[in-house]
Amino acid sequence: MSKIIGIDLGTTNSCAAIVENGAVKLVPYKGGEFIIPSIFAIDDKGNELIGHEAKRQWQLNPRNTVYAAKRLVGRSYASDIVGAMKKQVAYEMKPGERNDVLLDIGHKSFRLAEISAKILNKIRQVAQDYLGEKVTRAVVTVPAYFTDRQRQAVKDAGKMIQLEVVRIINEPTAAALAYGIGKNLHETTVIYDLGGGTFDVSIIEIRDRVFEVKATGGDIFLGGLDFDQAMIQHVLDDFTKKHGIDLSTDPVAMQRIKDLAERVKIDLSSRESAPFSVPFVTMTPQGQPLNIDFTFTRKLLEELTTPLVDRTVAILERVMADAGLEYKNVDELLLVGGQTRMPVVQKRLEKIFGKAPSKGVHPDEAVAIGAALYAHSLEDNSDLRLQLLDVIPMAIGLERAGGEFHTVFARNAAIPNAKAIDATTSYDGQTEVAMRIFQGDAPQVAQNELLGDFLFSGLKPGPSGSARLEITFDVSIEGILTMSARDLDTGKQMKTTVRVTQS
Numbered sequence: 001m002s003k004i005i006g007i008d009l010g011t012t013n014s015c016a017a018i019v020e021n022g023a024v025k026l027v028p029y030k031g032g033e034f035i036i037p038s039i040f041a042i043d044d045k046g047n048e049l050i051g052h053e054a055k056r057q058w059q060l061n062p063r064n065t066v067y068a069a070k071r072l073v074g075r076s077y078a079s080d081i082v083g084a085m086k087k088q089v090a091y092e093m094k095p096g097e098r099n100d101v102l103l104d105i106g107h108k109s110f111r112l113a114e115i116s117a118k119i120l121n122k123i124r125q126v127a128q129d130y131l132g133e134k135v136t137r138a139v140v141t142v143p144a145y146f147t148d149r150q151r152q153a154v155k156d157a158g159k160m161i162q163l164e165v166v167r168i169i170n171e172p173t174a175a176a177l178a179y180g181i182g183k184n185l186h187e188t189t190v191i192y193d194l195g196g197g198t199f200d201v202s203i204i205e206i207r208d209r210v211f212e213v214k215a216t217g218g219d220i221f222l223g224g225l226d227f228d229q230a231m232i233q234h235v236l237d238d239f240t241k242k243h244g245i246d247l248s249t250d251p252v253a254m255q256r257i258k259d260l261a262e263r264v265k266i267d268l269s270s271r272e273s274a275p276f277s278v279p280f281v282t283m284t285p286q287g288q289p290l291n292i293d294f295t296f297t298r299k300l301l302e303e304l305t306t307p308l309v310d311r312t313v314a315i316l317e318r319v320m321a322d323a324g325l326e327y328k329n330v331d332e333l334l335l336v337g338g339q340t341r342m343p344v345v346q347k348r349l350e351k352i353f354g355k356a357p358s359k360g361v362h363p364d365e366a367v368a369i370g371a372a373l374y375a376h377s378l379e380d381n382s383d384l385r386l387q388l389l390d391v392i393p394m395a396i397g398l399e400r401a402g403g404e405f406h407t408v409f410a411r412n413a414a415i416p417n418a419k420a421i422d423a424t425t426s427y428d429g430q431t432e433v434a435m436r437i438f439q440g441d442a443p444q445v446a447q448n449e450l451l452g453d454f455l456f457s458g459l460k461p462g463p464s465g466s467a468r469l470e471i472t473f474d475v476s477i478e479g480i481l482t483m484s485a486r487d488l489d490t491g492k493q494m495k496t497t498v499r500v501t502q503s
């Protein structure tokens, strides 16, 4: 069998790793770089560009350059998150047939899974070039806070390019593997993963080769991009104040500002102030060129982004409470994700935990390394034995009368897991039972994510309330739900149809 590679499919950056001759390493791309920007574009000649090539031209071609698509995966077009994204990005979105999001780029429509597939394919090619052999199987990481629907979308993306996603694992869990394998540890670790797009926190007990997740939490819409956005908003407001011109409607100006915001933000992790200058960003109605000329200080950046850091801390606190854990009983704090390089993030956590974060993991590389180690453990001839015990990040349940959410699996329920509930008919002659399944922590289904509209058919008609059905919810080790139903009177498995599926 061919090699299984590990892939960190990030919001902003992706990366692959492999185990070769007993050593785990990142797959280098054209010499030195390990990271491939998660960007897809179509240029004016209709060529598809992925990764560095796409990033290089995004200032000039913002409408046809897709970035941060991971934030849209598995989302309904009507959701608030999609609404918020529409305001921030220059590429066009429209609703798809199944209430999903379609992207319009270069006069073509793309489903989100197709964009993920393009990026996965690029990473696969890079790995193939390096290994000199075909790559058909991968372990792919996703945010711990991804729903069933979002996980499905990653599997679908793999299928589109004949890349078998043999296992999906959670990013913080992968980071813990990178940190803990081969050290014979017995400790409780907190993984705080603040990347480009998402925030995850997981509490993981490591007992040598056993990695048991105690609790997890996160926010799919909290990451470096939001730190950039806070800076961008400040610069735009300042420009409007000075010149009375709103730059937010000018896509090329916006792309230049966005690009610079990230660079200045990164600079401010190692210096106290940095210039924020965009020459000739626009013109006055009289045709006079205008520049953005601003000096950003670290202090200002910290002020603007305090609410974001506060949100991560609130989530951390909830996850600690869910695990019944006190800060003083945490053995190690691991920081993962590029945005944790911001000094104030580290300082804040150091204060909360009463100790400095571990230096034992590389914030950009740990997730891919962990994925590769896990991939290696799944290979036939592997001598690496690992046990991952993970949890679901949000409750899974069904809709009851009045839109009430009835929990079947509570959040942080261990996976794999299966549960059966009893059901019956509610009118005479009924031959089908419908059920709407949701994932989320809100008491009303309207605030949760719809996973599917299931229809179980083939019941023998009879009086209302006479049928006896058993409906089984099965959550796989990857956090993916499968539903089935059995007619207890006949013992027969019923036909299951899903009416709303993933994007």
Ligand SMILES: Nc1ncnc2c1ncn2[C@@H]1O[C@H](COP(=O)(O)OP(=O)(O)OP(=O)(O)O)[C@@H](O)[C@H]1O
Pocket (backbone or CB within 6 Å): 009, 010, 011, 012, 013, 014, 070, 171, 194, 195, 196, 197, 198, 199, 223, 224, 225, 262, 265, 266, 267, 269, 336, 337, 338, 339, 340, 341, 342, 363, 364
């Ligand atoms: N030195 C730095 N200081 C502050 N932020 C940084 C620094 N280096 C990188 N970042 C930020 O980290 C983010 C990228 O982190 P990372 O590569 O871990 O994310 P990702 O894996 O693409 O996203 P996610 O894990 O959320 O899907 C970007 O927003 C980037 O600006």
Ligand SMILES: [Mg+2]
Pocket (backbone or CB within 6 Å): 008, 010, 011, 171, 195, 196, 337, 367
């Ligand atoms: Mg990441």
